[in-house]
Amino acid sequence: MRKLETKTIVVASHNAGKIREIQDLIGPFGFTAKSAAELNFVEPDETGTTFEENATIKALASAEASGLPALSDDSGLVIDALGGDPGVYTANWAEKPDGTRDFAMAMEKVEAALETAGASKPAQRAARFVSVLCLAWPDGHTELFRGEVEGTVVWPARGSQGFGYDPVFQPEGYETTFGEMSAEEKHGWKPGDAEALSHRARAFKIFVETCLEA
Structure with missing residues (x-):
């Protein structure tokens, strides 16, 4: 595993919500970070069929364009009753004909698909x-870190915090959705904490332990 020696990196994303969450996570470690969106980098085509492949595509594109280490995230909602959909196509389910994304529409699509699948009971709506x-x-070296959080898809959507599908995802052991949680509740984690809640915070915890800690 290669250690990260610099405190200047690029957040390889054009998603405002994702950029905010990653910057919240790396901020306490003293990083100076600009996003691919701020730097006007072209978004690479995400042609992978796994989260790992797409995360690698995005990180390498920003690292090569900037000459700096780049940190990317590829994430999604995986629903058992839908055969793993929307999965790596989570953002695609929100795309409108004009190229913008509407996650309220995407959540309605998820609910319609679950109804079609006959998944009406909480036990039938397991997801992660x-x-x-x-x-x-910039030299092409990459490191990957995967985090997952189990939960249930709920309906109707609840909460206006976070972004994406957060209002319909209730993590295991909680009575609230990600959309009802503050940023601190959802992914607040710092070195020394045994656990992290959100999938992104769990992946970040592994990143810290692997690439930042001595």
């Missing part, structure tokens, strides 16, 4: 959020 972080260097 998956996040894969990729740290890439």
Whole structure:
């Protein structure tokens, strides 16, 4: 495993919510970070069929364009009753004909698909959020870190915090959705904490333990 020696990196994303969460996570470690969106980098085509492949595509594109290490995230909602969908196509389910994304529409699509599948009871609506972080260097070296959190898809959507599908995902052991949690409740984690809640925070915990800690 390669250690990250610099405190200047690029967050390889154009997703405002994701950028905010990653910057919240890396901020306490003293990083100076700009996003691929701020730097006007072209979004690479995510042609992979796994979270790992797409995270790698994005991180390498930003690392090569900037000459700096880049940290990307590829994440999604995996629903058992839908055969793993939307999975790596989580963002695609929110795409509108004009190219913008509407996650309220996407959540309605998920609910309609679950109804079609006959998944009306909580036990039939098991799901997990998956996040894969990729740290890439300009020389092409990459490290991958995967985090998952189990839960249930609920309806109607609850809460206006977070982004994406957060309002319909209730993590295991909680009575609230990610959409009802503050950023601190959802992914607040710091070194020394035994556990992290969100999928992204869990992946980040592994990243810290692997690439930042001595």
